[in-house]
Amino acid sequence: MSFLFTVLRQLGRNLRQTWGVQIMTLLTVALSVLIFSFSYLVYTNIVHFGDRLSENIRLIVYLDEEPGPELRKQLERKILQFDDVEEINFVSREQAYNRFKAQLGENAAVLDGMPKNFLSPSVEVVPLNTLTHLNRLKDFSDYLSKMGGIQKVQFGQNWVEKFNYTSQLITIIVIASGALLILTTIFIVAHTIRLTILGRHNELELLKLVGATNNYIRAPFLLEGLLQGLLGSSIGLGTLYALFLWVKIHFTTSGFMAIFDFTFLNPWGTVIIILSSILLCTIGSWVTMQRFVKVC
Amino acid sequence: MSFLFTVLRQLGRNLRQTWGVQIMTLLTVALSVLIFSFSYLVYTNIVHFGDRLSENIRLIVYLDEEPGPELRKQLERKILQFDDVEEINFVSREQAYNRFKAQLGENAAVLDGMPKNFLSPSVEVVPLNTLTHLNRLKDFSDYLSKMGGIQKVQFGQNWVEKFNYTSQLITIIVIASGALLILTTIFIVAHTIRLTILGRHNELELLKLVGATNNYIRAPFLLEGLLQGLLGSSIGLGTLYALFLWVKIHFTTSGFMAIFDFTFLNPWGTVIIILSSILLCTIGSWVTMQRFVKVC
Amino acid sequence: MIEVIKVAKIYPPDINALHEISLTVSRGEMCFLTGKSGAGKTTLFKLICNMDQATSGLIEVDGQKMNLLRGRKLSQLRQKIGVAYQDFKLLPKRTAAENIAVSMEVSYKKPQIIRDRVCSLLDQLGLADKYNIPTGELSHGEQQRVTLARAVANFPTLILADEPTGNLDAVTTKRVMRLLSNCNKDGATILIATHDETIFRKSSHRVLEITNGRLKKMTGVPTVP
């Protein structure tokens, strides 16, 4: 009780006395969190966007013969062996003919007098709509073309390959910049806290000499770190949310970008960011404090 | 002469005595520059990549009639009126027929007995290969379709639109994160320098009391800021280059990403980044110094 | 109360500040330490209050071996030792009252008790009007008195006063000595390092002289009131 009271009083005094530096540190934490969560938000939205772009991707497996019910089952089983898929559609010769005709449109006349079965029957495989699954599309196609009774396998080869490379590149960029940002954030926050505490080492030393226990000395600083982390990350995330709303309102309503359908970080992501910045600030304070406290 | 000597001696002493903090500040600057130039590098490479992806984009303008030499000239003129283009190809009915046949491949037999002129003649317009020009593709197509003698205008509508949206999104992201990064970098570097100088305000005050001129006091600190900026940005850019080489070697040689052909910042970009970080650090020192010097 | 047995202190690289000093101060005694500037007075104080570790030898305070104390035990002993540092170690942005209160807060005294004690001390030292003034804005002599007040505030059983009157005029010096005498009468053991002969010349207390890190001369006999 009296310990808690003393710690809170001490905390109040510290904040009152060093509010200038405190606010600067708070801003540093907030900006770091802002940058970090911003890049994370961009990443999740790109992934989301990628998912939507790839909704139309499908593998078309041309078959030698119109498959009977027995063969259909067997094909389905084989396909599912390789990977979960979203959908499997069988397209008969006649369906293929009708589609081709529809595609030719005005020029459909060229098909007059052709037998309705000159096109091959096929299976349309719609893969699961996530990046990891899409990245395996090439392997999938190779796997399918090695099965029996298959003429050839086709998919938006070119588009998918480009998409593939792009998603690989984005993954690399996100991992690299994520690592860089985490490193920088940790370093800068720790450095700032260190400088702030170093600026008050006289006070720490005096408390020690006057007979304060380690907890008595540490607790207010740890609480301070905790507050810094909590407020800093909240401010950072709040700003990000404001930015996000602004972009959403300005761009989504203007029509041409409606396709994007931005999403914010999910609640868990938010909580995790707040918790880890609290942890980071507290650990930063703790480590710096050790230097003073250990010399007891 | 003696002024220069004194300033350098002072600088040497400062660096010797506070190397711990100096190195931390240096690291902060280096990391900030690294992050900033990293994101810039990513941006330039995405633009570059986009250019390559869009190399195959072309507008196809279907004409009512096979154009005579007179009409060709007129069309060319009209097209160039709207925008500079890379290339203009005229495709006659016969060329169109041959292409379609080649596309059908094995199924070419369906065309037997068809007249060779059932397809429309067309003009292929290859736009200039840069983002700004590509973003105007839609307008271009609208413009062309309103000319006389035009059946319809076609281009990779779907793909180009997606590409368009993506490039818009990327531009927004780069501008937002660029602004954020510049803000953060300036703030953090200035804050760090401020804390570092504040930690030495006793020394500054003493120098003033002992009769040092403002320049005598300021010069070593400004030089220090200059060194910090120069070394910090060099280290940051050096690290970025090392990272870049690593990525290039690891990914370009492994075949599937050969398409990317990464490029580093051009020399001017490098010089500008170094100069502005020098400026930033020096101004940061200067502004902080003013607080002490003005109270003369 | 204090047992110093063959204590030596060598500062790196080879500054021999104390040569095998032995010394006993009994409970309730008041005693002066004198010696030229740089003789080793402050060093001895630092060893006694465990700000620094002796190179060799043994120091016992209140029956506890100083070199073995750690953590909570050490904190508790420190709360019972009041030190008026020669360089003050005040927090310049805190008020005089807050600076004095620090030493009582660490042992969780009630705010009301702290306030009373602080007022009474400031009064005795002629600083009643400086209660709410940051110590950074006090004169040197006033700071010195605040330091002493902080040292005695928590009713310590051992008081180490390092040059408590160096910046004080004769009148104020008397006030300070009266305060210390009162503490002594209340049972505190007191050790005062000083150059000011006027404050110990006429007293009946023991005077120890350090010269070049050696305990050289003792005048007077241990006196316990």
Place this chain on the structure above:
Amino acid sequence: MIEVIKVAKIYPPDINALHEISLTVSRGEMCFLTGKSGAGKTTLFKLICNMDQATSGLIEVDGQKMNLLRGRKLSQLRQKIGVAYQDFKLLPKRTAAENIAVSMEVSYKKPQIIRDRVCSLLDQLGLADKYNIPTGELSHGEQQRVTLARAVANFPTLILADEPTGNLDAVTTKRVMRLLSNCNKDGATILIATHDETIFRKSSHRVLEITNGRLKKMTGVPTVP
């Protein structure tokens, strides 16, 4: 050399440290300033060396009005005033020699000259073996002497010594006073604030007493050697 005319100093909010003081110190004079702790001695020094601005009144040093000086002019005047601060203002991580050299470096003296002067001063003050020791590791009395050495190093025409012997024993005090006397003989005007009666009781110099911010008593007459 120093003209103080009806100078008052009020620290915010309403601490009246000096009440309309007037005072003249002629060139080459040596003179003592005394008074109770908190009387206003340091405040007067701060005004004379332009560390602080007077609330009202006029201060002239070497014929120049202090409140009008700015920039280069101010720096040049400051180089000619040596101040031994009561709180030392030493750089604790620099060596004693470097601390003393600071005041000569600002007027671009040659390194060789600086070294000789520093050695000679340390020698006169009994600190010859502390040349290369950071001042943070010196005893309080040693720091005080380094402060004085820094004040006199650059051959200033005016020396303000604020309590230069507060932490010194009688023998060392004599050394310090001898150094100051020598400076005085070389032509420097010297003002010494002190509580230590022994150093001015027998001297023939003027003694000024400040009480509660008022110049109250002057003993002796201005003496110029």
